[in-house]
Structure formats: C-alpha cells, structure tokens
Amino acid sequence: MAWPQELTMLSKVRRKCRVEYWLAALLLAAAAAMLAYAGVTLLAAPFPALSPWRLPLAFLAAAAVAVVMWRVQPGDLEIARRLDKDLASEERVQTLVENRQGQSPMLQQLRRETADYFRRRQPRYRWDKKRFFAPALLSGAAAVILILSIVFSPHLAQSIAQRREVLEQQQEAAEQIEEIIELLPENPLGEELAAQLEDLLEQVYSLTAPGEFETLLREALELLESEREQAAAIESALEELLAAMNMPPEELAEALGDPEFAAQLAEAMNNLAETLPGGMDLASALKELAANPSAAEASHWQQIIEQLEELDPSAYRENLQQAVRAAEEMCACEENSEGEGEGEGSGKGEGEGSGEGEGEGSGEGEGSGEGEGEGEGGGNSEGGSSGSNGGEGFGSGTADPSPSSYVYIPGQGEVILSGEGEPGEYTLRELIPNNPGLVDDYTEFFSGYRRQALSRLNRSPIPRPLADFVRSYFEAIAPQGGK
Amino acid sequence: MNLELIEKLSGVKEEIGRAMVGQKEVIDLTLTALLAGGHVLLEGVPGLGKTLLARTLARVLDISYNRIQFTPDLMPSDITGTNLILTGRDDFQFRPGPIFASLVLADEINRATPKTQSALLESMQEGKVTVFGETRDLPRPFFVIATQNPLEMEGTYPLPEAQLDRFLFKVLVPYPSLEELREIVNLTTGTAQAELEPVMTGAEILEVNRLAREVPVADKVLEYALKILVSTHPESPSATPMVKEYVQVGASPRGIQSIILAARVTALLEGRFNVSFADVEKVCVPALRHRLFLNFEALGGGINPDAIIAEILDATERG
Numbered sequence: 001m002a003w004p005q006e007l008t009m010l011s012k013v014r015r016k017c018r019v020e021y022w023l024a025a026l027l028l029a030a031a032a033a034m035l036a037y038a039g040v041t042l043l044a045a046p047f048p049a050l051s052p053w054r055l056p057l058a059f060l061a062a063a064a065v066a067v068v069m070w071r072v073q074p075g076d077l078e079i080a081r082r083l084d085k086d087l088a089s090e091e092r093v094q095t096l097v098e099n100r101q102g103q104s105p106m107l108q109q110l111r112r113e114t115a116d117y118f119r120r121r122q123p124r125y126r127w128d129k130k131r132f133f134a135p136a137l138l139s140g141a142a143a144v145i146l147i148l149s150i151v152f153s154p155h156l157a158q159s160i161a162q163r164r165e166v167l168e169q170q171q172e173a174a175e176q177i178e179e180i181i182e183l184l185p186e187n188p189l190g191e192e193l194a195a196q197l198e199d200l201l202e203q204v205y206s207l208t209a210p211g212e213f214e215t216l217l218r219e220a221l222e223l224l225e226s227e228r229e230q231a232a233a234i235e236s237a238l239e240e241l242l243a244a245m246n247m248p249p250e251e252l253a254e255a256l257g258d259p260e261f262a263a264q265l266a267e268a269m270n271n272l273a274e275t276l277p278g279g280m281d282l283a284s285a286l287k288e289l290a291a292n293p294s295a296a297e298a299s300h301w302q303q304i305i306e307q308l309e310e311l312d313p314s315a316y317r318e319n320l321q322q323a324v325r326a327a328e329e330m331c332a333c334e335e336n337s338e339g340e341g342e343g344e345g346s347g348k349g350e351g352e353g354s355g356e357g358e359g360e361g362s363g364e365g366e367g368s369g370e371g372e373g374e375g376e377g378g379g380n381s382e383g384g385s386s387g388s389n390g391g392e393g394f395g396s397g398t399a400d401p402s403p404s405s406y407v408y409i410p411g412q413g414e415v416i417l418s419g420e421g422e423p424g425e426y427t428l429r430e431l432i433p434n435n436p437g438l439v440d441d442y443t444e445f446f447s448g449y450r451r452q453a454l455s456r457l458n459r460s461p462i463p464r465p466l467a468d469f470v471r472s473y474f475e476a477i478a479p480q481g482g483k
Numbered sequence: 484m485n486l487e488l489i490e491k492l493s494g495v496k497e498e499i500g501r502a503m504v505g506q507k508e509v510i511d512l513t514l515t516a517l518l519a520g521g522h523v524l525l526e527g528v529p530g531l532g533k534t535l536l537a538r539t540l541a542r543v544l545d546i547s548y549n550r551i552q553f554t555p556d557l558m559p560s561d562i563t564g565t566n567l568i569l570t571g572r573d574d575f576q577f578r579p580g581p582i583f584a585s586l587v588l589a590d591e592i593n594r595a596t597p598k599t600q601s602a603l604l605e606s607m608q609e610g611k612v613t614v615f616g617e618t619r620d621l622p623r624p625f626f627v628i629a630t631q632n633p634l635e636m637e638g639t640y641p642l643p644e645a646q647l648d649r650f651l652f653k654v655l656v657p658y659p660s661l662e663e664l665r666e667i668v669n670l671t672t673g674t675a676q677a678e679l680e681p682v683m684t685g686a687e688i689l690e691v692n693r694l695a696r697e698v699p700v701a702d703k704v705l706e707y708a709l710k711i712l713v714s715t716h717p718e719s720p721s722a723t724p725m726v727k728e729y730v731q732v733g734a735s736p737r738g739i740q741s742i743i744l745a746a747r748v749t750a751l752l753e754g755r756f757n758v759s760f761a762d763v764e765k766v767c768v769p770a771l772r773h774r775l776f777l778n779f780e781a782l783g784g785g786i787n788p789d790a791i792i793a794e795i796l797d798a799t800e801r802g
Contacts, residue, residue, distance in 0.1 A: 106694070
C-alpha cells in the first residue's frame with residue numbers, strides 16, 4: 001500500500017529505516033554464508049567429496065537468509081511504529097497509516113495536524129545501533145569460526161585419515177594374529193603360547209602408532225620362533241627321557257632301585273621339566289618324581305609315560321614350523337627382519353708397510369675402511385725387489401684411534417693382542433679378527449632381550465604409556481640391516 | 484468538524500483556573516470525565532475545593548447545577564423527586580428531585596444508606612429516573628460529581644464494588660502546595676471575586692462527547708490498554724507479582740471502555756486527533772484504582788491500588 005501523502009516528508013527517514021534493516025540483513029546473510037562455509041569445510045575433513053560444495057552452499061545459505069529477511073521485512077505499519085518511537089510523534093504516524101483509507105472529518109483533521117506537526121519539527125532519523133549489535137556479533141563470531149575452520153580443517157582431515165589408517169592397521173594386525181592363533185596346533189605344549197598370542201590380540205586395539213603394529217607382529221613372530229626352539233629342546237629332552245624309560249613300568253620301578261639309573265632318570269626328568277612350559281602340570285609332576293624317583297609305583301610311571309607320549313613335541317614343532325612360515329609370509333615385518341641394511345662409512349688412515357719378494361715383481365696391498373667415525377684404514381705398501389719371479393707383497397696399517405673408540409671388555413677370557421699397540425690401546429674392531437668369540441652378534445642378543453622384555457610387558461600390569469615407552473625403546477635400538 | 488469547539492476546551496480550563504487555584508490534575512480529570520460522558524468520584528478531606536470545582540464547572544459550562552448533601556436519613560425520593568397531591572387537585576403531580584440537573588454534586592455520598600445510594604447510581608447509569616412506575620429522562624448532559632471523605636469512616640456506608648464501577652474516574656484530591664495556599668488565601672479572603680464567564684454550553688459538551696468517540700486509536704495503543712487491563716487479573720499470565728499477591732478481583736470490561744474513552748478525550752483536550760500511549764497511561768490510574776478489589780493482605784499491609792497500577796504500567800511494554 002502507498003505511504004500516506006501527508007507523510008511524504010517522512011519518506012527520507014522511512015528509506016533510511018529500510019536501509020538500516022537491509023544492512024542488518026546483509027550482516028546476517030554474511031554470517032550465514034560464513035557459517036555454512038565453515039560447516040562444510042569442517043565436514044569436508046571426513047567427507048572430502050563435500051569440498052567443492054563449500055562456496056555454492058555458502059551462497060545458498062546467504063540467499064536463504066536474504067529470502068527470509070525479505071519475507072519478514074517491516075511493512076509500512078512497522079516502519080510507522082518505529083518512526084513514532086524515534087520521532088516522539090505520539091503515535092500520529094501509525095494511526096495515520098492504519099487509517100490511510102478513512103475519510104472521516106476526524107481523520108482529515110488528523111492528517112492536517114500531523115502534517116503541521118512534522119512541518120514544525122524536521123524529522124531526523126537516528127540510526128538504531130542496537131539493531132546492528134546482534135548481527136554484527138553473529139558475523140564476527142562466524143568470521144572467527146570460518147578462520148578457525150580453514151586453519152584447522154587440514155589438521156582435522158589429517159587426524160581423521162590417521163585414525164582411519166590406525167583402525168585399518170588394528171584390524172589387519174588383529175586378523176593376522178587371529179590367523180596365527182588358528183594355525184597353532186592343538187597341543188598341551190601350545191597353551192601358553194596361545195594365551196600369549198591372545199594377550200597380543202587384546203593389545204592390538206590399544207595401539208595407535210603405525211610402528212607399534214609392526215613391533216607387535218614381530219613380537220608374535222618371535223614368540224612363535226621361540227616356541228619352535230623350545231619345542232626342539234623339549235623334543236630332545238623327551239627323547240632322552242623316553243630312551244631312559246624304555247622298558248615296561250614294572251621293570252622301570254624295579255630298575256630304579258639302582259641309584260645310578262635313578263640319578264640318570266632324575267636328571268633326564270629335570271631336564272624335560274625345565275624345558276616344559278612353567279604352567280604345565282606335567283612339569284611339576286616330573287620335578288616331584290625327579291626328587292625321589294624310586295618312591296613311585298609302576299602305575300604312576302605308566303601314567304607319566306602316557307602323558308609324555310601325548311606330548312608329541314616333534315609334531316608340535318613341525319606344526320609350529322608351518323605356523324612360523326605362514327606368519328612370516330603374512331607379516332610385513334618379515335621383510336624388515338631379514339632385509340638389507342644400508343650404511344655409510346668413511347675411513348681415513350695411515351699405514352706403513354714392508355714387502356719381501358724374490359725376483360722381480362711388485363707388491364701391492366689395499367685396504368678399505370668402513371665404519372662410523374672411526375679411523376680405520378688400510379695402507380698401501382710397495383715393496384720393490386729384484387728377481388726373476390714375481391714377487392708378492394702385503395701391507396698393513398693402523399690408524400690412530402680416538403679415545404672414544406676404546407672399549408672396556410669385561411670377562412675373564414684371554415684376549416689376543418696383535419700389532420704394536422700396548423694393552424688398552426686397541427679398538428674393538430682391531431681385536432675381533434683375532435678374537436672372534438669376543439662379542440656376540442647384536443641381532444642375536446637383541447631379539448632375546450626384546451622377547452624377554454615384551455613377554456614381561458604382556459604378563460605384568462604395567463601402565464600403558466610405560467609399556468609403549470619400552471616398545472618404542474626396542475624399536476629404536478632394533479638392528480638395521482643385520483648390524 | 485467544528486474546530487472552534489476543540490479550541491474552546493482549552494478556554495474552559497483557563498476559565499476554571501481563574502476560580503480554582505492548583506488542583507490542575509483534578510480539574511483535568513474531572514473535565515475529561517465530563518466530556519467523556521462519565522461521572523467522577525472525588526475523594527479527599529473537606530475543604531479542598533470539591534464543591535467549588537463543581538460549582539465552577541457548572542458556571543463555565545453553563546449547565547444546571549444541584550448539590551445534594553448525603554446524610555443517613557436521606558431517602559431515595561429526596562434525590563429523585565416524588566409525586567405530591569397538591570391542594571385543589573385530585574391527582575398526583577411529580578415534583579422533580581435535585582437529581583434533575585446537568586451537574587449534580589453528591590456530597591459525602593458514603594453517608595447515605597445503600598438504598599439511597601442505589602437510587603443515585605441507577606440514575607447515573609441509565610440517565611433516567613423512575614418514580615411510581617413512570618420513567619423520566621434526566622437532562623442532558625448529565626454529570627455527577629460524588630465526593631467522599633477518606634478519614635471519617637464511622638457511620639458511613641462504603642459504596643459497593645458494583646456501584647463504584649459506574650464511576651468513570653476516582654480522583655484523589657490532594658492538599659494544595661504552599662504557593663497554592665497563598666494564592667487561595669489571597670483569592671478568597673479579599674474583596675476581589677472572580678467573575679466567571681460561560682465558555683461552552685451543554686449542547687457543545689454533547690458534541691464534544693460525540694467527537695471524542697471518533698478519535699482514532701492505533702492498534703498498538705489499544706493493545707497496550709488491553710494488556711494493562713488484563714494484567715489486573717490475578718489469574719492472567721501477564722499479572723504482576725503485586726497483582727497476584729494483593730488483588731482479589733481485577734478490573735471489568737467497563738474498565739477498558741473507561742480508559743479508551745477517557746484517553747480519546749484527553750487527546751482532544753491536548754489538541755491532538757489520535758490517542759497516544761501517554762494518553763492511556765495518564766488515565767489508567769484514575770480509571771482503574773476503584774476497579775481493583777484488594778484482598779485482606781493488601782489492606783493489612785497498607786497497599787493501595789495506585790502502587791499496583793504503577794507496577795503494571797512499568798511491566799507492560801508499549802506496542
């Protein structure tokens with residue numbers, strides 16, 4: 001409907017009122033767009049397919065707000081009320097707008113009086129700052145949320161991807177361990193191993209770092225290998241015991257009257273009991289028998305023999321061998337444990353050489369160094385001689401070791417020194433050629449240490465962060481390339 | 484539209500101001516009630532100018548005036564008039580009572596018995612008097628100013644709530660200020676007496692009454708008045724805490740009629756042709772204070788209706 005003619009002097013303030021409304025609406029639309037953009041940006045982290053929809057959805061949100069604001073925009077009457085309030089016109093404007101169609105003398109008088117009123121008082125529009133407060137606050141908050149979403153969404157996406165990867169790895173590792181458990185032969189000897197593997201399976205779902213899965217699988221593989229070695233030891237001890245007991249139980253009971261045979265049999269039983277898993281009843285029964293073998297009756301020996309025959313460690317070992325092979329095939333760690341390592345080294349050395357020869361010839365020696373930070377090298381030597389036959393020469397050289405290269409060698413064994421150095425001036429590398437038994441292969445004792453440590457972790461109530469720390473430690477000191 | 488009539492209204496106030504010192508609000512509200520076609524109950528101690536106001540109004544408006552002093556032995560027929568047998572005649576002849584005037588001052592109305600009060604109040608409502616089965620019209624305009632003393636309650640008959648509802652306004656007449664007292668003394672104890680001139684006529688009052696009903700009221704203003712009235716009802720969701728605690732019965736629909744009609748006249752008296760929020764607020768207290776019936780807690784706690792209405796006005800949002 002048209003604005004009453006008598007209120008044309010208010011057209012300017014009316015227009016400003018509308019402008020004020022649409023400015024506030026613009027802020028709201030901007031806030032909606034920013035919120036939509038931020039929301040879709042955050043959603044795009046787990047659902048990357050949404051990423052291209054950010055801008056269209058932001059525009060859509062802004063358009064929706066604009067449409068809503070258009071639909072609820074103030075009409076003439078609302079503006080009239082607002083102007084009455086702002087201009088303190090004692091409800092003249094709204095009364096006139098409400099009755100714009102009326103023609104009664106009173107309304108005509110009202111129109112004249114209202115026109116006079118605004119002629120006397122020039123209407124001035126006061127911007128309602130409060131109207132902008134909420135939209136501005138909302139827009140500011142939306143802008144902050146937008147910035148935060150843009151900054152953090154890559155991190156969020158990365159975190160979600162990592163989480164997915166961890167879940168997948170958890171699932172994969174769990175499946176692999178379950179498969180290993182299924183491969184285990186049904187044998188009393190394998191109960192403890194199965195329990196240990198079940199423990200590992202439970203641990204899978206608490207692992208988060210990718211390296212931990214590899215460690216866990218390697219641990220499972222090592223458990224199998226250890227169990228295989230253990231099974232071999234059991235087989236050997238069992239063969240020894242059965243060989244000693246190779247007679248009917250009655251005769252066995254009588255033969256135990258011989259103290260020497262009894263001692264031999266006790267030793268064989270103790271050996272087997274030592275190799276059997278600690279939790280087995282048979283192990284404790286063997287130990288009891290070994291303490292006083294002559295006290296047992298023939299029927300008891302019969303039971304023991306039957307139990308020993310049930311063990312069947314050779315079959316168990318063969319099955320374990322198959323399980324290990326299968327596990328090695330499925331484990332990614334297999335590659336690492338048997339892979340090649342890479343290393344770089346440089347050497348620098350000075351040497352002196354001497355040559356001997358007969359006839360004519362030339363001698364040449366060559367050395368190469370490898371290592372980290374150690375001065376080691378070969379020296380070239382040439383020995384000139386004269387003769388009809390070719391000569392042969394050799395040379396050796398030593399480099400000056402740094403003080404950090406000195407190694408204290410514990411033990412009481414004799415160490416063969418060579419060369420010109422005094423005791424206490426040799427490097428380990430210099431000693432090893434003449435003393436091959438001086439050090440063990442790192443890979444051998446490392447795996448033993450780690451197995452023991454991880455086995456203890458599985459059986460003991462150690463806090464999770466501490467257990468992780470131990471695992472990380474062994475991960476860090478794991479041999480690289482077999483060195 | 485007769486604009487001169489509107490202009491005369493300010494002349495009425497000026498002329499009354501010549502005889503009455505101070506009491507501007509009392510004069511405004513009384514004049515408003517008169518022009519709205521309603522009646523006024525003035526409450527105040529004796530000597531504050533209530534009778535003078537009535538007399539002055541009658542003089543300035545050039546209408547007939549009667550004063551009735553209400554006493555316990557006053558009979559209804561003493562007000563309405565009665566049929567008399569006159570000497571030499573064999574039939575009754577009606578002798579009109581003092582109520583047959585355009586402006587009636589019912590002084591100390593609460594001293595008369597309820598029966599007598601009812602006779603007056605019925606006439607106020609109907610604008611007619613029935614004596615011996617014969618109904619007679621009262622003069623138009625017909626306007627009653629009733630007074631009552633708030634202090635001397637012994638031997639009085641307080642007006643029942645239903646009767647109070649018939650008054651458009653209940654106006655409290657305050658003590659004059661020091662300056663006003665000085666002026667009153669100078670005006671009334673000297674030789675000079677104010678000679679009042681009639682400014683309007685009874686017919687013009689009726690015309691103003693008709694015009695007032697044409698003054699438009701904006702929707703939001705009417706809504707505001709309605710919200711105020713509804714807020715006087717204790718069971719209303721918009722009732723204020725004081726209303727819920729102290730009001731037994733809120734204002735009737737006659738209350739909103741009174742507010743809007745009086746607000747329209749107020750606008751005209753101020754030279755406007757529309758009703759504003761301020762007009763409504765101005766008449767709310769006198770139009771509602773005698774329509775709120777308070778409970779014993781309010782009476783015991785000295786709570787008066789004005790405080791409750793003020794709280795309602797504070798709590799009710801305009802528009």
